[in-house]
Amino acid sequence: MLSKKTKYGLKALAYLATVGDKEPVQIAEIAKHENISQKFLESILLTLRRNGFLGSKKGKGGGYYLIKDPSEILMTSVMRVLEGPIAMVPCVSLNFYEKCDDCPDEGECSVHKLMLQVRDSALEVYRNNTLADLIS
Amino acid sequence: MLSKKTKYGLKALAYLATVGDKEPVQIAEIAKHENISQKFLESILLTLRRNGFLGSKKGKGGGYYLIKDPSEILMTSVMRVLEGPIAMVPCVSLNFYEKCDDCPDEGECSVHKLMLQVRDSALEVYRNNTLADLIS
DNA sequence: CTTTTATCCTATAGTTTTAGTAGATTAATT
DNA sequence: AATTAATCTACTAAAACTATAGGATAAAAG
Secondary structure: OOOHHHHHHHHHHHHHHHHOOOOOEOHHHHHHHHOOOHHHHHHHHHHHHHOOOEEEEOOOOOEEEEOOOHHHOEHHHHHHHHOOOOOOOHHHOOOOOOOOOOOOOHHHOHHHHHHHHHHHHHHHHHHOOEHHHHHO | OOOHHHHHHHHHHHHHHHHOOOOOEOHHHHHHHHOOOHHHHHHHHHHHHHOOOEEEEOOOOOEEEEOOOHHHOEHHHHHHHHOOOOOOOHHHOOOOOOOOOOOOOHHHOHHHHHHHHHHHHHHHHHHOOEHHHHHO
């Protein structure tokens, strides 16, 4: 299941992309427009900022804004930051690889074989979608 | 993330498929061979039996066995029983559809648009893989 | 320089899901 | 009757998820 965090984060990014201008948008406005708990959204936007997707400005007239053009924001990177690994098991993860404790030989593992395909198909989707694609 | 339940269930099915004959295999043997907690595996095999994948026999010489040929066991059905919906959000689920509380219009939702593609790509993988494919 | 506005940041609490454990029961075989 | 192995219910510990609380910080307006 997609976490609420990721869902809300994506919606917030999409909202910022539709607003268009690089003018800061307040958390409260995003939260209200997308029906998200403001405090929860706050922490999500913070991680998006810390990971280079958003800029922010404090005080009156402040808020969050996209740093890059929506067409340059790939879903692979957004998903990795918000949701974590794209792979469903660590042993097929490109960026978060870990060996399974219980599995003596990955080459022989049926789960490995299946999840490799799932990872590749998901990757293809995320690589083919930028933020711009989602709002058009 | 793939749950341990699904992972172990898949491994157990794969093991039963490699053993081949329709002779019952004991939980203890599967658990040992696949490095799985026996009691946990017990409950997993039970749900696989209740959902028509396995047959069982009690007493000496008893155990679990595949009811169908591995080539007739689709990953779509296995995944739905063990892991639940294939879709990452209920609003794009074929078998477990639910409307989002917060989303006024699915057609306009960026998350919906993205997750539809992810679901379709995952479905294609699961539909193209039977248990037989995983052990070859 | 004070007030207001809005982000920043840490800690924590409540709920749900996951991953197992315990122990008694039932059915089949010897 | 004894043994073997699945069946079933209930329970628990740990982790993850979904927030919430409350103060600190920074920018702008007056």
